[in-house]
Structure formats: C-alpha cells, structure tokens
Amino acid sequence: MGPLSGLKVIELASIGPGPFCAMLLADLGADVVRVDRTEPSGLGVPIGKRFEINGRNRRSVALDLKAAAGRDAALALVAGADMLIEGFRPGVAERLGLGPDDCLARNPRLVYGRMTGFGQSGPLADAAGHDINYISLTGALAAIGPAGGKPVPPLNLIGDYGGGALYLAFGLMAALFERQHSGQGQVVDAAMVDGAASLASIFFGLRAAGTWGDERGANLLDGGAPFYDTYETADGGHISVGALEPKFFAELVRRTGLPETWLKKQYDRRTWSEMRDTFTHLFKSRTRDEWCRLLEGSDACFAPVLGFGEAPHHPHAVARGAFVEVDGVVQPAPAPRFGRSLPDAPRPAVQVGQHTRDVLAEAGLTAAQIDALIAAGVAVQWSAA
Secondary structure, three states, X not given: OOOOOOOEEEEEOOOOHHHHHHHHHHHOOOEEEEEEOOOOOOOOOOOOHHHOHHHOOEEEEEEXXXXXXXXXXXXXXXXXXXXXXXXXXXOHHHHOOOOHHHXXXXXXXXXXXEEEOOOOOOOOOOOOOOHHHHHHOOOOHHHOOOOOOOOOOOOOHHHHHHHHHHHHHHHHHHHHHHHHHHOOOEEEEEEHHHHHHHHOHHHHHXXXXXXXXXXXOOOOOOOOOOOEEEEEOOOOOEEEEEOOOHHHHHHHHHHHOOOHHHHHHOOOHHHHHHHHHHHHHHHOOOOHHHHHHHHOOOOOOEEEOOOOOOHHHOHHHHHHOOEEEEOOEEEEOOOOOXXXXXXXXXXXXXOOOOXXXXXXXXXXXXXXXXXXXXXXXXXXXXXXX
C-alpha cells in the first residue's frame, strides 16, 4: 500500500542519508531490497535490529559484491528495478562492477541515485567526511551558535538528512517523472554540500540584501532577535517563542502583560538587549507548564521545548498519530500524509540476508544457482535457528 506501491528500489547498504532516503521511499510503499554485505561491516552504530528505525520496511539479501558471482546476482536484481541507491565514495561502485554504466547497460530505465558528502567531482570528492564537515563548507554551520560563541553542530539534520537524504529522494522522484517522457533512466548525483547550500538559499538572499550579518546570534532567525529565541523557565525547562510578524508579537505582548510601547519597537535593534533581559526574567518567573497553559495554541507563536522522550506524548502529536510503536520501539510515523494512498504500518528492520533466497528467486535465479551461491559463501541466507 501507499503512493509508491509497485516501485522497486535496490539499496546498496551504507550509512546515514542512504538508509534514511530508502526508509522514506519504503515508508510510502516502495519495495526496497537492501543488498547487505555477507560479513559484519561496522556500518552505523551497533544496536539491536528493532532499534534500527532507518532500516525499517525493507527486505534484505546478503551478497559478496567483490565476488564476480555476487556482482552478477546484484545485476540480476538491478534488471528488474526502478531505482538504485548507493552511498560509496566516488569510484567504488565502478570498481565493484556496479557503477552507472554497468547498471544502465543491464537496465536502461534505471534511475541510479548516488549519495556522497562532497559529490562525484571536485577537489574534495575523494575525501572522507561527515555531516559537520559538509555543512561547514556551505555557511550553514557558521551561522548556528550563540553570540560570541563557537559554531554548534545541529545534530546531523542539515547535511545527512536535510541536504542529503531528502534531496536524493527528490532527485530520484524527479528523474522517475522525467523517465515517463524519455523512457530512459539517468544518474542522480546528490551531494550533501549541494543540498545543504540549497537549504540555506534564503540566507544568501538576506545577506546580499544587507539584512543578514555574518556574526552569529545577531540576526533575525539565529537567536539574535529576542522574540525568536528560547528561554529557561522556573522549573529548568525551556520554551520557544517565534513571534516574528507584528500581529503575532502583539499577541505575545498582550498575553504576557508587557507594555504596549514595545509594539513600535519590535524591529528596533537598539531595544533588543533590554527586551531580551525582560523576556529572560519574565519566562523564568513561571514553570514551562504554566506558560503552556497561558500561551500554547494562541497566535503568540509559542511552544514548549520538548525532549525526544516527551515529544511522542504531546497532545498534538497524539491527535495526529505522529508517532507509532513498532516492536516495542516508539518512532516517528511515515510522513507526509496522503488522502487516498495510505501506507501500511511500518515493519521493523530485518536481519541481514533474511530474504536472500526469495529475492534472488524473484530475480530469476534457480534454486540450484542460489544454493551454489550460498555454498560458496557469496550469498548468505539468515536463519533464526
């Protein structure tokens, strides 16, 4: 079920944005087959399978891609696929015999998605890195952090997932749409540096217009504006306010009992320091729950700052079914929502090689061929025994 039901995706096992992109597609109904390694690879953080949320909704076939027979088996899977996702360093897939030329020769309609940090070309293409390094090159990391302090990593949301996985998914679907007209597949080169830079488009415009400075914590959306920031409450919690527009700022002022003279001074930066001090003392005078009772649900643009353990229990999240429980693990539900094409409930991550026999059989290999691959150690079939 789901809007992507019928879409066949091959995922060459990797870490970070590749698995997350595959999860997004699988959540919406795509049949995603992950090609895992036959030996433990050290990919990702070693946790129990039921905790691998990014690995949900897959089937797994375990193949030794360095062996010719393993490569040939993978190409048999490619022959019947709509998409392939790989997250190796540039050139690795080619050395395995699974690069774009190899796969498109087998399946000219294949959309071949490549996920890297620095891209397939450029002086840094072959360098190792992680989210923090990729977003460093885009201006995004430099803009995040307190005034007078150092840049603060925003988890790995901007590079890996926002600039990486989401742009890869977008690129794959765009290429799939184009295939309807041309009948041909193509390569999608998704780089986290490109995606993260694209995410920051508005700030390049604001900077060019002279309304955004390079100093951290001094601008409208980086904590510089006192009406767009977080504040500590009496019980040690935190709340957020985002009353950017004058009408929303007026609602915040009215509900908190602050002087109406502030309304004409909202964007006067000379008053921001005094305004921040007032907000700091004001919000620390009540608990987080007390502020929620006063401000939540109003046009004051307010929300409590919730931890991961609290977020699933917030009434709004509960009402929308924003979180689900899968095999005892609470996790975000598939997103976005669709009016008709409703996806099935998520399935937990599977064991490496759990579907090897079934998947290879679907690709046209005979039982004897599959037995031979397993006997040679080129393929592995997981068994609960």
